Amino acid sequence: MLLRKTAFFLIALGCFAQILFAQSGPAEYFFGVRKAIYDKLPVSFSAQLTGKQIEKELEKIPKNAMLDGSKKPWVELIFQRDAGVSVKVKNVDEFYEDLFGDYVRFFTLGNILSNQSEQSLSAKYDFSYFMDSPGTKILALKLKPANSENKLHLYVDNTTKKIVRVDYLLGKDLITTTSIVYVAKKGKKDYLIPQKFLVKVFEGAQEKVLIFDLLNITFKE
Numbered sequence: 001m002l003l004r005k006t007a008f009f010l011i012a013l014g015c016f017a018q019i020l021f022a023q024s025g026p027a028e029y030f031f032g033v034r035k036a037i038y039d040k041l042p043v044s045f046s047a048q049l050t051g052k053q054i055e056k057e058l059e060k061i062p063k064n065a066m067l068d069g070s071k072k073p074w075v076e077l078i079f080q081r082d083a084g085v086s087v088k089v090k091n092v093d094e095f096y097e098d099l100f101g102d103y104v105r106f107f108t109l110g111n112i113l114s115n116q117s118e119q120s121l122s123a124k125y126d127f128s129y130f131m132d133s134p135g136t137k138i139l140a141l142k143l144k145p146a147n148s149e150n151k152l153h154l155y156v157d158n159t160t161k162k163i164v165r166v167d168y169l170l171g172k173d174l175i176t177t178t179s180i181v182y183v184a185k186k187g188k189k190d191y192l193i194p195q196k197f198l199v200k201v202f203e204g205a206q207e208k209v210l211i212f213d214l215l216n217i218t219f220k221e
Contacts, residue, residue, distance in 0.1 A: 036161035084115035
């Protein structure tokens with residue numbers, strides 16, 4: 001009976017903590033989620049970034065731009081706690097290294113994995129709840145830069161504190177929506193690394209789907 005009461009108390013305490021987390025101010029909630037995600041990430045990780053769109057663009061690189069003609073170019077994604085996310089084409093000259101520089105925004109989890117400090121992000125954005133339902137599984141935050149039509153909607157799994165989807169809007173128009181899938185990695189502790197990104201790009205009435213995967217993930221602890 002004592003064990004049952006203890007278990008019930010722990011479950012109730014966990015639910016109460018989750019509700020308190022969701023009921024905090026939107027900026028406080030964002031930085032709490034950011035900390036929770038960073039706590040489950042290694043100091044740095046790198047991987048090969050793949051996808052049909054990437055392979056299609058890599059095929060257009062002329063052979064005389066490759067450093068080693070016997071090897072194909074490939075794309076490396078690197079995350080470092082103090083530098084954020086970078087995407088570089090490897091085995092090519094400098095002109096093509098940043099070919100996918102514009103893609104970085106798909107992989108930062110709505111500025112969660114940026115190299116910007118809490119102070120910098122606080123000054124840049126107005127934070128508000130877009131879908132405020134404490135106690136529910138998904139809670140959404142809105143990040144809006146001052147004097148700008150752009151905004152981000154971040155959908156958070158309230159149980160695991162993961163960013164599961166990021167929408168980028170210009171005014172009322174949805175420009176991109178990115179869904180994120182994570183993979184567990186075992187090191188000195190259990191890590192959770194974003195591994196698959198499904199991006200829908202909206203251009204007028206047209207919709208394009210881009211799927212990106214991280215392969216051969218390596219990390220430093």
